[in-house]
Amino acid sequence: MQYNHQEIEENWQKFWAENQTFKAENNSEKPKYYVLDMFPYPSGAGLHVGHPLGYIASDIYARYKRHKGFNVLHPQGYDSFGLPAEQYAIQTGQHPAKTTEANITTYRKQLDKIGFSFDWSREVSTSNPEYYKWTQWIFIQLFNSWYNKDTDKAEDIATLEKIFKKEGNATINAVSDEDIKTFSADEWKAFSKTEKEEILLQYRLTFLSDTEVNWCPALGTVLANDEIVNGVSERGSHPVVRKKMTQWSMRISAYAQRLLDGLEKIDWPQPLKDSQTNWIGRSQGAMVSFDVANGTEKTSSEVKLSYKELEALKELRQNLSKAETVLWDELKNKKGAAKFRKKYTIGTFLVDYVCLAKNLIVEFSGKEDEAERTAFFNNESFNVVRFKNEEVIENVLKVVAAINTAIQFPKKIEKTVEKKVVAKDENKYKIDVFTTRPDTIYGVSFMTLAPEHELVSKITTDAQKADVANYIKATAKRSERDRMADVKTISGAFTGAYAIHPFSGEKVQIWIGDYVLANYGTGAVMAVPCGDQRDYDFAKHFNIPIPNIFEGVDISEEAHTGKDGTKIANSDFLSGLKYKKALKLAIFEMEKRGFGYGKINYRLRDAVFSRQRYWGEPFPVYYKDGMPQMIDAEHLPIVLPEVEKYLPTEDGKPPLGNATVWAWDSRGKKVVANDKLKNKTVYPLELNTMPGWAGSSWYFNRYMDATNATEFASKESLEYWKEVDLYIGGSEHATGHLLYARFWQKFLFDKGIVPVDEFAKKLINQGMILGTSAFVYKATAFVQNGCSIDKSNDDVLEKIPTIFVSKNLFSSDDEFETVVKNYLLDNKLLNPNFADLVMITKTAIHADVSLVNSSDELDVDGFKNHALNADYKNAEFVLEDGAYKVGREVEKMSKSKYNVVNPDDIVVEYGADALRLFEMFLGPLEQAKPWKTSGISGVSSFLKKLWKLYFNEEVFEVSDAAPTKEELKVLHKTIKKVEEDIENFSFNTSVSTFMIAVNELTALKCNKKAILEPLLVLLSPYAPHISEELWSKLGNKGSISTAGFPVFEAKHLIESAKNYPISFNGKMRFTLELPLDLSKEEIEKVVMENEKTIAQLEGNTPKKVIIVPGKIINIVI
RNA sequence: GCUCAAGUGGCGGAAUUGGUAGACGCGCUGGAUUCAAAAUCCAGUUUUUUCGGAAGUGCGGGUUCGAUUCCCGCCUUGAGUACCA
Structure with a gap:
């Protein structure tokens, strides 16, 4: 009988749909497993053969897990809001909802033909109001939350208001806007409602603010950083300019560190983690304040250690007493935050051990100036504990325990002298800079401000005014793109002003230059020309001195940017130290003297969340007295209004400005016509919509309980499914979707809504x-x-x-x-x-x-x-x-290159099973690989060969006879390899394995049921239709999909002989069949007597004979 | 520039606790079948060779009895990112 793929596949697809074969249960005795594909956007072009690659891989894994006895959740849906549908609507006037629906229908048809085991009862679309109701709900949760740095999580805004009421905002440790005014509890109570709301907005996790945004005039909307590639829009490659607009933003920066930390506990591809790490851009350094000179020069009164004294110190560190060594060995082994240093200077005192993080000093008692030391240390906010030599030697663990206690329960320090507060001079300006190299601070010979820096106009001297004004004019003309494209031209202007070097007290020139970006860090840099190439080039160009602060390094040609192995020189107390020590000491001194502090900076910016588009989620927001108000969750969803056209209004408002029914009736609690706005209780609704990533940042949670009308998802289902076990998708989502989704998940976790703070345990990027x-x-x-x-x-x-x-x-x-x-x-x-x-x-x-x-x-x-x-x-x-x-x-596969292959055509000609096998056979899942349709004949003839095994000419015929040893060996070899391959996501090699198995069984003329039946279960994840068909022909009732995976038995693979490769100097020359039970000596004897060996030796005596039983024999001549 | 990944026949690719390089498939060559074609089946297919062999996994070194696999340096390709202080 002929293998008729069309008929077989159609029948089984119908069977699966009718019987809901792949419906996942939310209550099951079985262990759960959640396999998810990245949310597809249903584009008008439909699928090409590249799209299903990941879906096939995840489907194989999902089916495999079902055979292994898991309750598998394998859903699919559509990220259906987005720009293409809207662009199409603008061009044709068709409602995006209509075209989107048509596209979804096409997608669904194409997907169904490939035989995926999706649980379609859980299908979601982000543009469905039943879905985006919950996207709006999450937005409200974000609005009603702030980030408490003390508890390191998001909390309800009510807890913040409570603190304001009690003690004002001075003690608040929150992630917020910068430049927040300090107020007391009384002041808070006296604020008006609007004032309070304004202040709270500065703390909310989603907030309205005037921000510089990436405005794309061609698309008529703002774009997020990740939606811009090489200075132009990702979609359509239109130019992007910077523009100031009032926008909703998400305070993702609050989660920067946790997003970084979380990467360590998830099994995601390293390149993906790297690009997230890169995008978050953590840099450790210091904030340093430079005073702008106003005639008087400050001299430092601090006592410092000379280079010689530091050298002596180092010497001391090498020569520890016995007690000191014993204690140090214990202290340095301590894991965690409490890291100790030995022989460290605090002021002019040399202390035995210090833990800077916990402000704890550990000393041996008996020093002459103990009282004086304690007073000084306490004044510097250090606690001191002392031990006797004998105590340490007798019981070092007891001492360490005492130190631990001191760390955990620090004594409250009573300061004898109040810390000096640097008095602010009335008309004294300060320039704050962030630097990652505080160790090179003595190399500062000038400062550079961004031309946009607010101080520029204030500090520029009359003599330089014209120069500076000209320069600012010239740079303003250059667009962002020009500035980015042209990094070679060095330009700048001198302000005439000077800053005071906080350590040396020397005057340094203040310049402006457009290589300093206004929107990064503080918009100012302390220039260290000997250690930074851009500073170096700038200094050379404008003839600014380049002091060398590196020991034995030539900087006549270029800056010395390396940090390892170089010692600092000409730097007062830092001289002679290497990078790491100098860095810490510099920060320590800055903190002590009060003009700087250690700081961690992140490149990650808060994410702009407003889009001036029609086809997106409406915000559940209306405006009362200009302040945004959330609509109560019970009135959601706020459904996208109808508009006449999808373009911005004539006065430049977003498309929703065209809607005539788009006002909020705060009494009737419903959306009403705009003419009701005259009414006092009716307010305008938000005109922006949410960006594409809103709906896709939480959809994986919705699948757990997709039809829940009263909750985002029920507690029980969230608790049962927890997270995605396997997530497959393209690497293009590295810094967009995957970062935002992790952010929302962490937020939802903080609020107790979801049970885990990372949504996907394992992730695989399929190659293109x-x-x-x-x-x-x-x-x-x-x-x-x-x-x-x-x-x-x-x-x-x-x-x-x-x-x-x-x-x-x-x-x-x-x-x-x-x-x-x-x-x-x-x-x-x-x-x-x-x-x-x-x-x-x-x-x-x-x-x-x-x-x-x-x-x-x-x-x-x-x-x-x-x-x-x-x-x-x-x-x-x-x-x-x-x-x-x-x-x-x-x-790349694209229409314009006439190289697009449609999976539908392949399915018609070769069948879905052949398509699935071939896509996997192409190569490793993660790798990019070319498609060549001709290759599919290989898997196609494999399927025909397989089919033939079960038939005797036209008759289906399998035998119940006991299988031979050989046949069992083929089967079990295959079980072992296929199981290993699937576990390792090495799907290409298991297709080869199937081919080998079928080739061998054909050669053995095997038609034993005991072999051919389990073989079908192995194959069924890859080629489900043919497997189902033959499975039912073997007399089985129902679907093969939950049949148990065959169990591998090693006994069938045991061999008695091995065809040994015989190598000479590592090169294989011939093989020799030998029994496996021979001893090394016996093997050597047989091999050495072999005539081929003698021929190879050419009369030489072997120097050595290496025999690895069961593996190889190597003869060294 | 920086970070990461990858370089194996004509092509896709296989082989790693270091142990027979080129599995499996495509393509190609020859043969069988056929009036013929398609389909199917069989044999061959890294290079070179004096037909004994010899060389060979981007290049150059190293470690080892033995390296596609480990180490060092370089080259090429691809991806991400970039006046990030």
């Missing part, structure tokens, strides 16, 4: 499938330059048709020309007299890949008649061996 484009080579004739143009030339060209030359007829442009000319002459299309006048050039043109067969031969007639090749209807083809061969090149 590339297209194999086909090229034809067109000859264009023209008359050589330098000849007078006359009519005879036109005649010459007129007779020449378009000519295509087969790929292998030429290897260079010259050869190409010769081939074409010969063809023209042979066919009398060119007068030999004019042959030298005519020149031929070659152009490669994409040919539709569907016109090319597996041998790279073009269907010439098909090409001529192709709709897109109307110009070439009468073209002539120069053939090789009777065929036209095309050139091949691997490119």
